[in-house]
Amino acid sequence: MEIIKTHYNRRSFIKVSATAGGGLVVGFNWLMSSCSPGDEKLGGLALPDNWFDINAYLKIGNNGVVTIYSQNPEIGQNVKTAMPMIVAEELDVDWGKVIVEQAPLNSEKFNRQVAGGSQSIRQEWKALRTAGATARRMLMEAAAQQWNVPVTELTTENSTIKHSSGKSIGYGEVASLAATLEMPEEIELKDPKDFKLIGRPTKNVDGKKVIKGEPIFGLDIKRDGMLIAMVVHAPAFGMRPKSVADSEARTMPGIKDVFIINSFPEGVERQWADVSAFPELVVVVGTSTxxxxxxxxxxxVEWETTSKPMNTDEYDQALSALLDKKAETPARKDGNPDEAFKKAAKVVERTYSAPFLAHNTMEPMNFFAHVTADRAELVGPIQTPAALRTSVSRVLNLPEENVTVDMTRQGGGFGRRLYGNFGVEAAVISKRVNAPVKLVYTREDDMTQGTYRPAYKVKYSAALDKDNNLIGLKIRGVGILESPVFANRFPAGAVDNYLVENHSLESNITIGAWRAPRSNFIAVAEQSFLDEVAEAAGKDPIDFRLELLERATTKPVGERNDYDPARYAGVLKLIREKSGWNGQKNGLSRGVSAYFCHNSYVAQVVDLEMKDGKPLIQKVWCAADCGIVVNPEGAINQIEGCVVDGIGHAMYSAMTFKEGVPDQSNFHNYKLIRNSEAPREIECFFVENGIDPTGLGEPGLPPIGAALANAIYSATGKRLTTQPFAQTDLVNIERM
Amino acid sequence: MATFKLHVNGKTREVDVSPDTPLLWVLRDSLDLAGTKYGCGIAQCGACTVHLNGEAVRSCALPISAVADGKVVTIEGLSEKGDHPVQKAWEEADVMQCGYCQSGQIMSAAALLKKNPAPSDEEIFTAMNGNICRCGTYMRIREAIKKASAMS
Structure with missing residues (x-):
């Protein structure tokens, strides 16, 4: 048991007076068949006659039904199930009596409302537990008052308060009194060994709505008087509209208006989330999609060029040239790398590269906006609602308190919805046409408008001494607008002579975070390279990695190493055991990889066979250390998804450009992985260590590309270094 | 514009739209059946899958004029209470992540199982390869199809 002060975040516990049938005033009325008030039953639960607000995270009905608000955007990472589970655990409530609702943006009540960096569970763990425990304590205090007994004689179980005499009372029966009580100053948190709900596989709270096709996504929004808006952006990066001839379009049925907007005009301060290659857009507004x-x-439309359009081969050459250039200041230097390479008995060198990638969320960008003289109401799929509020406030010159943002369920995020340019555009358009508007991107608009995972290259050089010890490592990373290399991650700390240099290349092609930014490339390169170095050293690939991690544990080089080598080694040892690494391979070829990012550790083994030059992946073994696993069902689903997503993009996907024009525009020429190409089986294992939980939306993705490449090497003798791998001919290869 | 009489989910509905309007937008915009999703508009991703006379079709590339008096079933009409074996199996296997592609996946799976109640892995691949899931829930989709097959 842990005693904590509740006021470390008082904002979260602002008391709301109990109002019969009212509850928190939140606007959930934007969908055609809205998810809550008005429905007679919710998931088979009878709605209470009265709701009592206990704190910002939850309200309790007089019949014992509990509504828990999920504060963070839901993009498929399943926080809408996992975060309320944490509240419910400490509340000791029957999960079957819990309704989960998406909370709107409310920075007064919640610390952080962001879907990004796999941080939801890690950063809110304590606040969510406190919310549940505080409410439980207040319910107990209420029962103590009602029975006139000391609260110390009470216990709770499954939505019921019990007295040592044997009598008991339901949460719903004391909720009205509890809601009037003072917030306790100190509360007890459960000992993790007493968790009943945390650790129990729990199904997605929106599962029923999804299978019935209920209108819960941004694109499903419909309002009286709502107009549909679409945009046309310039065909090439480095262009903008000069003029538009719209006489034909204006006469077409259902068309209300055509105009050009600038969604980020000169003079408006831009923040990090305001990424847009095409702020100037031609807009068409009408009554139907x-x-x-x-x-x-x-x-x-007549377009004009504002900056030099780029070609894929040009930036590829420019990145290669940068790879040969020394950096003036290294990102990190330990020991004397040049000396180590002079003394080396063996040197291994390899360059890796990967293309731009589009996010391709299955639900294209869209947003609803209703802007009036002094207010802006925004509803839709956004990973950063607070940033969107700021951007809209600046662009429309409205105070932030006059801008509201509600979040729908989101048809994927993967980082694209961190950058809410589409929300700003919807607001600018709504203001211009003076009507509620839903902005909709076509797939082509979505895929060709930028904010991509940038193209990267990295060159690794390893020096081995005559005893096959890794004595030197040089890494030079380059990329469009950013280098992919994290200087202080593994193998930093495990090599005496270590050098990291970074360069980046300017571009008018916009980039943004794409699921596990930078890690999504560098893990594949690094873990492929370590496989090659292990082979050159004549060592088993897992033993070789463990050797390095042992060095980083017992005698680390430098002080800025930002990983825990013991936990890193832990997932490798677990995967070695579970996959039977040292045993029979049943005729399959194997590859291993492990990576640490976003505070979690993941190791993977791929078992495959080659058929007609293509990998047929029979099984992927995964070991993860994310501390306490809140919802094993959701956690496994995330890792499975990361594996499939990571394999798909490493194998098949790329954005390329000619004269600034994207060569890919839709799924006929941008390949995403299909069902038959996904592994036949994925099995996940978790390290059990009771450490506070970290996230899983991203960490399963980065290593898998290398486990795949290493398994393909094992099968074919061919080292894959250039993504997408499918462009490498694996049929006509000479076995090495 | 022209008037079309449609048979959707067992009801006759009348809409006044241009004849080239894809069934998808008639469903979503005119009939308020938003469970059928827009993903690509060129029949490449399967998010818009509905049944036309029992066959899985991509409604984004099917002009309303070509639907004629065909019987259309959407995700909203697959069952009254969301208890079609495929829907139940989807829930049981906890397939979804973001959930956006799943109504299309479910409609493709339901059409497959109607014709072939016990499909092989290869038959599942053939039927389901037209439905993209960016979240990567393909293993669970296969598992759910097998569960549904065992249920019915």
Missing amino acids: WEVMKAKKALK
């Missing part, structure tokens, strides 16, 4: 789509095609 298809009519607007047709009118878009009838526009004749």
